[in-house]
Amino acid sequence: MDTSQPVILEMKGISKAFPGVQALENVDLMVYGGEIHGLVGKNGAGKSTLMAILMGLHQMDSGTLEINGHHFTSMTPHEALEAGIAYVPQQVRMMDSLTVAENILAGNLPVNRLGLVDWKATYQEAQERLHKLGLELDVRERVEGLGVVEQTMLAIAKALFSNAKLIILDEPTAALSRVDIDRLFGFVRSLKKMGVAFIYISHHLEEVFEICDRVTVLRNGQLVGTYVVSELDIPRLIRFMVGEDIRDYERSSSKQDEPVLVVKGLTRRGHYEDVNLVVHKGEVVGLSGLAGSGAASLGRALFGLERRGIGEVWVNGRLFTARDPRQALDQGLAYLPQDRYRFGLVGSRPVRENITYTILHQLLNPAGLISFFKERTLVQRYINDLGVVCPSPEQRVNLLSGGNQQKVVFAKLAATRPAVLVLHEPTQGIDVRAKIDIYRIVDELARQGVAVLIISSEVRELLGVCDRILVMYNGKITAEFKAGEPVTTPENILLTIEGGNINEQKQMDPVYS
Amino acid sequence: MDSSRANRVFLFVVDNLIWVFVVVSLVVFSLISKSFFTPFNLVNILSRVAPLGLLVIGQSFTLITANFDLSSESAMGFTAMVAALLLASQKNGGLGLEWNPFVGILVMLAVGVLIGLLNGVFITRLGMNNFIMTVAMLMILRGATYAISPGKSVNFLPETFKWLGGGALFRVPLANGKMLAIPAAMFFLIFAFLVAFVVTKYTRFGRNMYAVGSNRQAAEAAGIDARRVILVVYVISGFCAALAGLLDAGRMDSATPRTGAGLIFPVQAAAVIGGISLFGGRGNLIGAFGGVLLWGILDTGLNIAKVSPFWIEVSRGALLLFAMFIDALKVSYLRRIAIRKVLSASPIGLKDPIQQLE
Numbered sequence: 001m002d003t004s005q006p007v008i009l010e011m012k013g014i015s016k017a018f019p020g021v022q023a024l025e026n027v028d029l030m031v032y033g034g035e036i037h038g039l040v041g042k043n044g045a046g047k048s049t050l051m052a053i054l055m056g057l058h059q060m061d062s063g064t065l066e067i068n069g070h071h072f073t074s075m076t077p078h079e080a081l082e083a084g085i086a087y088v089p090q091q092v093r094m095m096d097s098l099t100v101a102e103n104i105l106a107g108n109l110p111v112n113r114l115g116l117v118d119w120k121a122t123y124q125e126a127q128e129r130l131h132k133l134g135l136e137l138d139v140r141e142r143v144e145g146l147g148v149v150e151q152t153m154l155a156i157a158k159a160l161f162s163n164a165k166l167i168i169l170d171e172p173t174a175a176l177s178r179v180d181i182d183r184l185f186g187f188v189r190s191l192k193k194m195g196v197a198f199i200y201i202s203h204h205l206e207e208v209f210e211i212c213d214r215v216t217v218l219r220n221g222q223l224v225g226t227y228v229v230s231e232l233d234i235p236r237l238i239r240f241m242v243g244e245d246i247r248d249y250e251r252s253s254s255k256q257d258e259p260v261l262v263v264k265g266l267t268r269r270g271h272y273e274d275v276n277l278v279v280h281k282g283e284v285v286g287l288s289g290l291a292g293s294g295a296a297s298l299g300r301a302l303f304g305l306e307r308r309g310i311g312e313v314w315v316n317g318r319l320f321t322a323r324d325p326r327q328a329l330d331q332g333l334a335y336l337p338q339d340r341y342r343f344g345l346v347g348s349r350p351v352r353e354n355i356t357y358t359i360l361h362q363l364l365n366p367a368g369l370i371s372f373f374k375e376r377t378l379v380q381r382y383i384n385d386l387g388v389v390c391p392s393p394e395q396r397v398n399l400l401s402g403g404n405q406q407k408v409v410f411a412k413l414a415a416t417r418p419a420v421l422v423l424h425e426p427t428q429g430i431d432v433r434a435k436i437d438i439y440r441i442v443d444e445l446a447r448q449g450v451a452v453l454i455i456s457s458e459v460r461e462l463l464g465v466c467d468r469i470l471v472m473y474n475g476k477i478t479a480e481f482k483a484g485e486p487v488t489t490p491e492n493i494l495l496t497i498e499g500g501n502i503n504e505q506k507q508m509d510p511v512y513s
Numbered sequence: 514m515d516s517s518r519a520n521r522v523f524l525f526v527v528d529n530l531i532w533v534f535v536v537v538s539l540v541v542f543s544l545i546s547k548s549f550f551t552p553f554n555l556v557n558i559l560s561r562v563a564p565l566g567l568l569v570i571g572q573s574f575t576l577i578t579a580n581f582d583l584s585s586e587s588a589m590g591f592t593a594m595v596a597a598l599l600l601a602s603q604k605n606g607g608l609g610l611e612w613n614p615f616v617g618i619l620v621m622l623a624v625g626v627l628i629g630l631l632n633g634v635f636i637t638r639l640g641m642n643n644f645i646m647t648v649a650m651l652m653i654l655r656g657a658t659y660a661i662s663p664g665k666s667v668n669f670l671p672e673t674f675k676w677l678g679g680g681a682l683f684r685v686p687l688a689n690g691k692m693l694a695i696p697a698a699m700f701f702l703i704f705a706f707l708v709a710f711v712v713t714k715y716t717r718f719g720r721n722m723y724a725v726g727s728n729r730q731a732a733e734a735a736g737i738d739a740r741r742v743i744l745v746v747y748v749i750s751g752f753c754a755a756l757a758g759l760l761d762a763g764r765m766d767s768a769t770p771r772t773g774a775g776l777i778f779p780v781q782a783a784a785v786i787g788g789i790s791l792f793g794g795r796g797n798l799i800g801a802f803g804g805v806l807l808w809g810i811l812d813t814g815l816n817i818a819k820v821s822p823f824w825i826e827v828s829r830g831a832l833l834l835f836a837m838f839i840d841a842l843k844v845s846y847l848r849r850i851a852i853r854k855v856l857s858a859s860p861i862g863l864k865d866p867i868q869q870l871e
Contacts, residue, residue: 305734328736342731345728346724346794349723353720353723357724357735360717364717369711370717391521396847399520
């Protein structure tokens with residue numbers, strides 16, 4: 001890092017509260033021109049909120065914000081763009097069916113004397129612009145024909161063409177191979193030399209060490225500190241991220257001896273390899289891993305949303321053959337999807353209907369029609385049991401808060417009386433109080449004998465509710481942590497999630513234990 | 514809490530706006546013309562809109578699952594022509610087979626079901642776009658109707674065949690000593706809407722329709738076979754089109770190559786005016802019935818008021834536009850509320866909240 005460079009961004013004392021959460025408290029962030037600045041922290045640490053404020057999506061409650069010497073007390077998304085802030089998400093969204101050149105010059109295509117698009121000039125202009133950045137792409141190619149890394153680089157280039165000074169890269173490498181990562185990093189480094197600043201958000205800590213100059217660590221909405229990367233190592237960084245952690249929730253085990261979900265040698269190439277796991281009756285097992293580790297894929301495959309590949313799955317002593325969600329539910333396995341808006345809920349329909357979709361056949365009266373009496377009784381029971389806060393069961397689901405929506409999804413799943421419940425990021429985007437409610441629901445279901453598998457990247461959450469935690473890395477289960485054992489610490493789990501080996505790390509860094 | 518009550522009031526009014534319109538239009542036309550609010554005229558309105566109503570039922574089913582069936586007007590014309598050809602004598606344009614009317618009815622219903630099945634299979638199994646598929650079917654069936662017809666209308670159909678569309682259920686004496694024939698078509702229309710309402714609201718299938726139309730991915734993740742639901746919906750639409758053909762041919766005592774032509778726009782209009790959302794997943798059959806009524810009232814009322822047919826057409830268009838406007842307003846309003854909830858109630862600002870709502 002070159003401190004002779006001007007300060008591009010200075011955020012000071014930023015605070016932001018949401019109903020039920022203090023998302024940020026007195027956070028500072030300073031980025032120099034030509035700096036690649038890492039931003040790390042666990043899920044819910046406040047990275048996203050901080051970036052949302054920087055992009056003008058959220059308004060800060062207090063604090064000051066200075067971009068390129070311009071002072072802002074509040075900012076709209078438009079002003080943020082004007083000021084030179086650009087955001088490049090993990091999955092870039094562009095006009096896929098148009099060419100690279102059209103995407104670059106969209107809205108400003110050169111025209112000839114007749115007022116028609118001058119294609120020759122278009123391609124030439126686009127080519128030149130890319131060339132200046134040292135990016136060689138075929139400008140006649142359609143964007144959908146580009147690889148993921150090219151699309152990401154194109155998005156960065158586009159941002160620079162619209163005068164971006166600071167580019168936020170949000171998990172840019174999650175879907176990339178090592179070769180592509182090297183290409184992306186090469187491009188980013190060359191732009192850095194031109195004075196472009198980057199904020200680099202990633203869960204892959206080794207990448208932070210590879211490319212960042214400094215790194216800012218957030219924990220529970222608070223600033224831990226900003227460190228020069230060359231003076232840091234991974235275990236210390238993890239310790240900064242985890243801190244003296246208090247668990248969200250404590251539960252005593254309700255595990256029984258009988259195995260309910262048994263997975264034997266499940267393999268699907270490119271997703272997961274030789275997965276073996278057992279979840280017992282009343283047991284809560286956590287499964288964690290980085291994006292692309294196979295954990296998420298495994299969950300979807302169990303429910304029949306994706307192909308499972310080879311290997312065997314047994315549920316309650318019977319071979320599990322479900323190929324689609326209906327069959328999975330019929331064979332006793334229910335699944336809570338990560339993206340509840342897309343897969344979990346029918347937003348424009350009432351709470352009542354959302355709870356009973358999967359079990360309507362149990363609610364028929366002798367005439368074969370749905371008995372509203374039976375339906376109402378059942379729905380009311382779940383609303384009471386799970387503590388769904390809604391004015392009435394007829395309330396449209398998309399008007400409820402995130403936590404209450406999630407409870408509705410839980411009610412829908414619980415109503416099918418599953419033997420196995422697979423939960424995928426069950427508390428994502430939910431405030432703290434609702435989280436505790438969700439843990440209680442999980443606990444209660446386990447006590448009723450349901451075998452629960454939680455796929456989550458929130459280690460703290462898993463430590464609070466799980467009897468055991470499995471870690472997946474590169475498609476394989478690489479570690480198992482049992483609740484209550486001394487080795488089961490957030491640091492160790494995070495380390496294995498990152499692909500590290502606890503024993504090796506201990507030797508490397510004797511202080512660390 | 515206050516604002517959420519305001520939301521609910523707003524949504525309730527918007528959802529039931531159609532009945533406000535029905536009542537207002539009844540009152541307005543009664544004031545304009547003395548001959549409007551008479552038993553004879555009201556009964557007449559209901560029996561005249563019966564074929565349209567059947568098409569609206571079929572269309573509502575497909576629309577609720579977020580699909581179109583634009584072919585239904587041609588299916589209506591085609592099935593009516595098939596039946597007329599089988600039933601009418603040779604000198605009246607038929608094939609001279611003069612089949613038993615009941616067999617004729619069964620054949621035309623079977624043809625309707627077959628058309629729906631074709632639409633459904635192509636759309637769900639071959640993944641063809643529903644809009645284009647049904648437009649293609651619209652053209653094919655209209656052409657086929659001309660091709661099999663004798664080039665003119667086929668007239669003088671058997672009494673039994675005509676009863677449902679043009680016959681009277683019973684007669685009631687009026688105050689002025691005349692007898693008022695209560696048309697069978699009127700009762701059939703009401704009955705059909707009741708059945709459709711019960712199917713959509715009180716059966717698993719109906720509930721699944723709404724789920725598929727509202728969020729297909731979530732519906733499939735809940736174990737609903739969306740493709741089957743959509744297939745069945747098209748079959749129902751084809752069946753309803755055949756019933757519409759039966760009613761229309763019965764009322765007119767003839768089937769012409771142009772039977773049903775141009776009806777698809779009023780059908781869409783009536784469904785949308787009745788609160789069936791083109792975006793799928795919203796609206797109910799009672800509202801759609803209101804849409805059909807409003808359409809009939811407006812048509813008859815403007816006619817009685819001696820408005821030029823051109824202005825009638827203009828007013829139809831304006832009504833449709835207005836209904837679409839209300840629908841779009843409702844959808845964007847719901848989205849706004851939902852986005853505001855997502856943004857304000859959760860610390861996940863960045864992961865594209867708009868995407869999460871779809």
